[in-house]
Amino acid sequence: MNKKKIYPWYFVVAPLLLYVALFVLPSLIGVGYSFTDWSSYSDKISFVGWENFADVFSPKRDYLAAILNTLWFTVASTVIKTVLALLFAVLLSKGVRALNLHRAILYLPAVLSVLIVGIVFTSILDPSIGLMNEALRAVGLEGLAQRWLVDPDLAMWSVIGVDVWRGMGYIMAILLVGILSISPTYNEAAELDGASAWQRFRHVTLPLLRPTLAVVIVLNVLYGLKVFDIVYVLTNGGPGHRTEVLYTAVFQEFSSGRYAEGAALSTVMLVIMSMVGVFMIRTLTRNEVQE
Amino acid sequence: MTDIRRKPIRPGSLVKNVIIWLTSAIMLIPLLLIVFTAFKGPDDARGMSFSLPASWHFGNFAEVIDKGNLGAGFLNSLLYSSLGSVLTVLLASMAAYVFSRRRSRGNRFLYMFIVMGLVLPINFVALTKVMQTFELNDTRAGIILLYTAIQLPFIVFLCYGFVGRIPRELDEAAVIDGCGPIRLFFSIIFPLMRPVLITSLVLCFLNMWNEFILPLYFLGSADKWPMTLAVYGFFGRYETQWNLIAADVLLTSLPVVIMYFMAQRYIVGGQTEGAVKG
Numbered sequence: 123m124n125k126k127k128i129y130p131w132y133f134v135v136a137p138l139l140l141y142v143a144l145f146v147l148p149s150l151i152g153v154g155y156s157f158t159d160w161s162s163y164s165d166k167i168s169f170v171g172w173e174n175f176a177d178v179f180s181p182k183r184d185y186l187a188a189i190l191n192t193l194w195f196t197v198a199s200t201v202i203k204t205v206l207a208l209l210f211a212v213l214l215s216k217g218v219r220a221l222n223l224h225r226a227i228l229y230l231p232a233v234l235s236v237l238i239v240g241i242v243f244t245s246i247l248d249p250s251i252g253l254m255n256e257a258l259r260a261v262g263l264e265g266l267a268q269r270w271l272v273d274p275d276l277a278m279w280s281v282i283g284v285d286v287w288r289g290m291g292y293i294m295a296i297l298l299v300g301i302l303s304i305s306p307t308y309n310e311a312a313e314l315d316g317a318s319a320w321q322r323f324r325h326v327t328l329p330l331l332r333p334t335l336a337v338v339i340v341l342n343v344l345y346g347l348k349v350f351d352i353v354y355v356l357t358n359g360g361p362g363h364r365t366e367v368l369y370t371a372v373f374q375e376f377s378s379g380r381y382a383e384g385a386a387l388s389t390v391m392l393v394i395m396s397m398v399g400v401f402m403i404r405t406l407t408r409n410e411v412q413e
Numbered sequence: 414m415t416d417i418r419r420k421p422i423r424p425g426s427l428v429k430n431v432i433i434w435l436t437s438a439i440m441l442i443p444l445l446l447i448v449f450t451a452f453k454g455p456d457d458a459r460g461m462s463f464s465l466p467a468s469w470h471f472g473n474f475a476e477v478i479d480k481g482n483l484g485a486g487f488l489n490s491l492l493y494s495s496l497g498s499v500l501t502v503l504l505a506s507m508a509a510y511v512f513s514r515r516r517s518r519g520n521r522f523l524y525m526f527i528v529m530g531l532v533l534p535i536n537f538v539a540l541t542k543v544m545q546t547f548e549l550n551d552t553r554a555g556i557i558l559l560y561t562a563i564q565l566p567f568i569v570f571l572c573y574g575f576v577g578r579i580p581r582e583l584d585e586a587a588v589i590d591g592c593g594p595i596r597l598f599f600s601i602i603f604p605l606m607r608p609v610l611i612t613s614l615v616l617c618f619l620n621m622w623n624e625f626i627l628p629l630y631f632l633g634s635a636d637k638w639p640m641t642l643a644v645y646g647f648f649g650r651y652e653t654q655w656n657l658i659a660a661d662v663l664l665t666s667l668p669v670v671i672m673y674f675m676a677q678r679y680i681v682g683g684q685t686e687g688a689v690k691g
Contacts (some may be wrong), residue, residue, distance in 0.1 A: 184541055407525075
């Protein structure tokens with residue numbers, strides 16, 4: 123059989139063109155702009171070499187902090203979401219009343235627009251009239267009431283908390299499929315041999331779940347490094363630059379008209395993401411590559 | 414196993430149930446907060462508090478639909494999300510099919526090239542230039558094509574995993590029976606891809622419906638705004654009238670929440686199939 127004829131090239135042309143034109147091309151043009159002095163202040167664009175990159179890494183800008191914040195967000199949200207999701211996936215695999223209802227509820231926040239999550243939690247975390255502090259006061263824990271999104275030491279944790287609320291169910295759903303696809307005979311055999319629930323989890327479920335966990339961690343890390351909208355709607359990088367991540371920093375530059383600096387920062391992000399990405403994508407597609 | 418079932422409540426199972434019910438409650442409180450507040454009167458809703466409305470104001474909804482221009486927003490959202498997801502799924506499934514069936518060196522590279530889109534950040538300023546050059550800025554077609562380009566990598570990835578598990582013998586039999594490439598794909602392979610196509614459609618639709626950054630940047634005129642941007646504008650204008658904001662939020666979320674409950678099994682099961690089972 124002639125494979126070229128049965129699986130024709132023109133099936134690929136339209137998606138490829140669209141993807142290149144509206145996704146890849148802007149990234150490449152962006153790399154080009156990062157070597158210029160393009161800004162909203164002048165019409166002239168000229169080549170300036172590596173100047174913007176020197177600027178990005180110079181101490182007078184807070185970009186290094188933005189890079190560190192991004193990494194911190196990625197690590198913290200990945201760990202918290204994965205651990206909680208694993209806990210609830212195990213709990214919701216059997217032996218709970220109204221199992222499907224709980225699964226549906228835990229996933230539900232992921233269906234809402236981040237914009238809406240932002241609006242609702244801006245209200246809930248409001249220091250004076252927000253539900254969070256009202257509830258703490260109502261049960262006599264006034265000492266725990268905080269200025270959640272305003273306190274510089276706390277803001278990042280609040281953002282991570284909201285992100286966990288929103289994204290944990292999604293990760294749980296993926297892990298749940300992994301757990302349910304493990305044949306129950308393994309666990310039954312271990313139980314007959316007298317293994318405790320913890321031992322069964324540690325020595326049966328966890329090792330068999332490793333491929334699923336890898337996928338989940340990859341998805342979390344990719345999400346964390348690219349995080350933008352949840353930070354944008356909750357704090358937009360503030361207070362100060364305490365929750366500034368790479369993507370929001372790029373946006374700040376763009377919206378204040380410093381296009382070239384923004385492009386340079388965006389290029390730094392592109393390089394980081396491509397390096398991490400190749401490794402991550404390989405993990406994600408490993409199953410198919412083996413075929 | 415039977416002896417376990419006969420005991421009414423084990424302490425371990427009780428703890429487990431309590432943890433789960435509490436967690437579900439915590440997950441639901443912010444959502445109930447929206448529902449309660451959406452029915453409150455203006456004096457009752459200075460902030461959002463977790464209490465039933467003192468009196469039920471159904472008029473809030475009519476008011477936000479009118480003031481926030483939600484009717485037009487709904488139609489725009491519906492147009493962008495449905496056309497965008499159909500286009501994405503059609504293009505992605507065709508590409509994934511060819512990539513998976515004909516694994517030449519070039520195709521392998523192209524597959525990885527597209528899937529890298531899962532990783533790459535979007536450069537908004539350069540994208541603005543490109544959109545202007547193609548005359549797509551502030552047009553309905555432009556936003557649909559943009560949504561499609563951005564969702565393509567994930568959907569190609571999902572479909573690729575699925576096509577790999579459709580037996581090739583089918584193709585051979587069809588070709589021997591005189592089937593051309595287009596008929597082979599659309600009348601034999603495409604129907605067999607139904608589960609992954611539905612999953613993809615639903616996920617695309619949800620993502621496109623919820624999008625607000627892209628329209629914020631690439632749709633200048635308010636008459637083309639989707640529902641999410643209407644909420645955004647509304648939030649800016651009526652900052653203290655939480656009953657109206659909540660009503661607006663509720664109306665905007667309702668379509669996706671309904672869709673989620675209808676398509677739940679496709680969302681959760683289907684997404685992982687490609688990634689986990691391979």
